[in-house]
Amino acid sequence: MFLDNVHEEDQQKIRQKIQEAIDSQSEYDLEFRYKSDGGYKAIWLKGNVHKNDKKLLIKGTVMDITTRYQLLQQLKKSEQLYKQAEALSHIGNWSWELKNNTFLLSDEVYRIFEIPGSPVKFDRDDFINNLIPSERPRIEQIIREAISHRRPLEFTLKYKVSAGVIKTVKVLGEVAYDEYNHSIIIIGTCQDISVQQEIEHKLRMNKAELEQSNMSLREYAYVASHDLQEPLRKISTFADRLRTSHEAELSEQAKSHLSKIISSSIRMQQMIRDLLSVSIINSERSFENVNMDNLFQEVLQHFEDIIEHKKITITADRLPEATVIPSQIRQLFQNLISNSIKFSHPHIPCHIKLTTSLIEDPGDDIKNTIPGRNYLKIMISDNGIGFNNQFAEKIFTIFQRLHRKQVYDGTGIGLAICRRIAENHNGMIKAFGEEGKGAVFTIIIPS
Amino acid sequence: MKMNLSPIYIADDDPDDLSIISDALIQKLPGNQIREFSNGQDLVNTLHTLSVIEYPALIIVDLNMPGKDGRATVSDIKNQPGLKFIPVIVCTTSTSLKDQISCYTAGANCYVSKPNSFGEFCQLISSIVDLWLPKIHMS
Numbered sequence: 001m002f003l004d005n006v007h008e009e010d011q012q013k014i015r016q017k018i019q020e021a022i023d024s025q026s027e028y029d030l031e032f033r034y035k036s037d038g039g040y041k042a043i044w045l046k047g048n049v050h051k052n053d054k055k056l057l058i059k060g061t062v063m064d065i066t067t068r069y070q071l072l073q074q075l076k077k078s079e080q081l082y083k084q085a086e087a088l089s090h091i092g093n094w095s096w097e098l099k100n101n102t103f104l105l106s107d108e109v110y111r112i113f114e115i116p117g118s119p120v121k122f123d124r125d126d127f128i129n130n131l132i133p134s135e136r137p138r139i140e141q142i143i144r145e146a147i148s149h150r151r152p153l154e155f156t157l158k159y160k161v162s163a164g165v166i167k168t169v170k171v172l173g174e175v176a177y178d179e180y181n182h183s184i185i186i187i188g189t190c191q192d193i194s195v196q197q198e199i200e201h202k203l204r205m206n207k208a209e210l211e212q213s214n215m216s217l218r219e220y221a222y223v224a225s226h227d228l229q230e231p232l233r234k235i236s237t238f239a240d241r242l243r244t245s246h247e248a249e250l251s252e253q254a255k256s257h258l259s260k261i262i263s264s265s266i267r268m269q270q271m272i273r274d275l276l277s278v279s280i281i282n283s284e285r286s287f288e289n290v291n292m293d294n295l296f297q298e299v300l301q302h303f304e305d306i307i308e309h310k311k312i313t314i315t316a317d318r319l320p321e322a323t324v325i326p327s328q329i330r331q332l333f334q335n336l337i338s339n340s341i342k343f344s345h346p347h348i349p350c351h352i353k354l355t356t357s358l359i360e361d362p363g364d365d366i367k368n369t370i371p372g373r374n375y376l377k378i379m380i381s382d383n384g385i386g387f388n389n390q391f392a393e394k395i396f397t398i399f400q401r402l403h404r405k406q407v408y409d410g411t412g413i414g415l416a417i418c419r420r421i422a423e424n425h426n427g428m429i430k431a432f433g434e435e436g437k438g439a440v441f442t443i444i445i446p447s
Numbered sequence: 448m449k450m451n452l453s454p455i456y457i458a459d460d461d462p463d464d465l466s467i468i469s470d471a472l473i474q475k476l477p478g479n480q481i482r483e484f485s486n487g488q489d490l491v492n493t494l495h496t497l498s499v500i501e502y503p504a505l506i507i508v509d510l511n512m513p514g515k516d517g518r519a520t521v522s523d524i525k526n527q528p529g530l531k532f533i534p535v536i537v538c539t540t541s542t543s544l545k546d547q548i549s550c551y552t553a554g555a556n557c558y559v560s561k562p563n564s565f566g567e568f569c570q571l572i573s574s575i576v577d578l579w580l581p582k583i584h585m586s
Contacts, residue, residue: 226511226540233540233563234463240564241467266563 007033007040014045021049022056031065042069083107094173095187096124098147103127112169112192114161132158132166147175147183156193168197221279228272235265267411271399274413278398281328281420290326292319292376296354299333306341316354322376322447328421332429333380335414336441340382342408343439348383355379362444365428375427376447381440387433395431418443453504454480458490458520459538460512467565468507468538471572486512487520494530502533505579510539510546518546518553525554534579538571 003011010032021028027048033040047060083106086092092109096102101124105115113130128136135158146153153173158166173188239261243250250258296319300307307314337352344350355378362375369375387395387402394400396419401412415431418441422429427445455472459465465483472481484490487508494502506524510517517537524530534556539546547558556579562568 225543230461230540233561236563237467237565237568238463240566244565262564269563 005035007035009033018058022058025049025051028060031069042066087111091189091191093187093189095185097185098183109190112167112190113159114165130160132160143186146173146186150175150177153186153188167192168194217279221276224272225276229269232265232269232272236262236269239265267405271411271413274411275398278413278417278420281331281417281424284325284327285424286325287323288326289321289323290329291321292324292329295319295326295330296333299330299337302334303337303341310341310344310350312341312344312350312352314352314354317356319354319356319378320358320376320447322445324425324445325421328424332418332421332443335418336380339414340380340384340439342410343384343386344382345384345436351383353379353381355381358447359444362428365430365444366426368426370426370446374447375444378443378445379440380443381438383438386435386438387431388435389433392431392433396429453502454482456482456484456490456493456503456506457508458484458487458506458512458517459509460485461509464509464561467568468572471565471569472576474569475573475576487515487517487523491515491520491523494524494527499529502530504533505576506533506535507538507575508535510537510541510550518549518555521550521555522553536575536579 003014006014014030014032017028017030027046029046031042031044034043035041042065044063044065045060046063047058049056049058051057086106086108090108090112092112093106094109095104097104103124109115128140131139139155139157142155143153145151153171153175156168156170159169161167169190170193171188171190173186175183176185176187178184239258243255243258243262247255296316300314303312306312340352341350357377359375359377362369362377366375391402395402396415397412398416399412400416401408401410418429422443422445425445427443429441429443432440432442455476457465457468457472459468462485465485469481469483472479482493482503484493490506490508508517508520512520515523517539521535521537524533524535531554535554536557536559537550537555538559538561540561542560550558557575559571559575562571
């Protein structure tokens, strides 16, 4: 009858324990679950068995421990959760009782310091002994000062977990004092930051490598600017000397060949200088908040004479303020306006138009858009000779030209520089052309 | 009539440039004595052996030379009370503003870039001579 109401899993236990008590005529102490109101109550049964006049007497007390049982279950659960959280965050908890010099360590601390099996006695001396010897005085000093100055404890330490394996651990702690102002316990956390340290170290190494490679690049640029130009200058100078000093003896054809040698070497010098100007553009990155309209007006002033002379019409929207590299944006405008003037139609008066708008989403035009940033779209269009739109991308390549240099001069660096400038601003530039009708250049940069 | 009694000194590690500058000088000042040095140190050492009347009227130095470069040569000359009045022209391939500033700071009288043709070289040397040698014109 009684056993029918006991939880199935506990029935066998009760039978066994009671039988044991009877056999040995001793005490019994058991807990079990008992059916009640559709659920179970936790019951604690404690008593003893003894023989009296050959009669077996079982005495005992019964106590309803449901509330205590539930609390215990909750405690176990929260402790489990806490252990899980600790394992996930890899932050260990420790306390150090100063009076008896013992450590109370959470599981994670054992994992971090790789202390074998948690029941091992572990005290201050064990801890100090495993520190890297050079670290000992420093850490002892920090702990002493934290106690005497009532300061929070914070330090990183190098700890030898096993032969050849050293971990970097960050330790935080707080000293607690009793009513007589004696420090009694330090409670804190510790975290294995070896991996972070390693990543940081790698990052620092990469940064140093990058700086080194940038320096080599600058050196390379210097070599290009001086040493590579030297022989070219010699070629043009001596060809020129040959032409002038032997003018009478040289045939017209020989003189023309010499002229070609001179103009080619001068052209190559120009190309080297242009190449350098691209590398300089990449190295200069000082952003300022400026009025873009002022920059554009400065560029127009630069072309004042030619605008008047060629009767060029310029219509432009007012440009807003933006955070840009002023010298580069000025150069961008200058290159585009100069292009429009250079490739203007021989019979139609040149008209250059600048329009601008703020856009929220540049769409596919920019790969890595900055969330929450608005973009400034600037379009510069002209009614010049234009170009076949199949070359719309090609024209941004260094030294790419669509015309023979005899017809339009230049090395083909202007638009390549424009693209670098747009990219330096985390933006883009693209072109659209129609032969005989004109060209449109679209620039999109974060506003 | 023009008489140039004092010689002109040139220091350049490039023998081609030495001959180009010399030839341009000869065109401008036929018969004038020219002394060529392949580095700044030799030029400065020679200056120290001279008596005042033997001083050159003009010194043209390249900037990038092994050993004592143009800037250090200028600095040496301009720090000598007896020599500092001699005009020193830096003639170089470098067009960098940094180099220009450092040469002028060292006391260079003029900083010019080497041109790309002999014709331009002659024009440049002619201008330098006209500007820096007027004091020995004799009538």
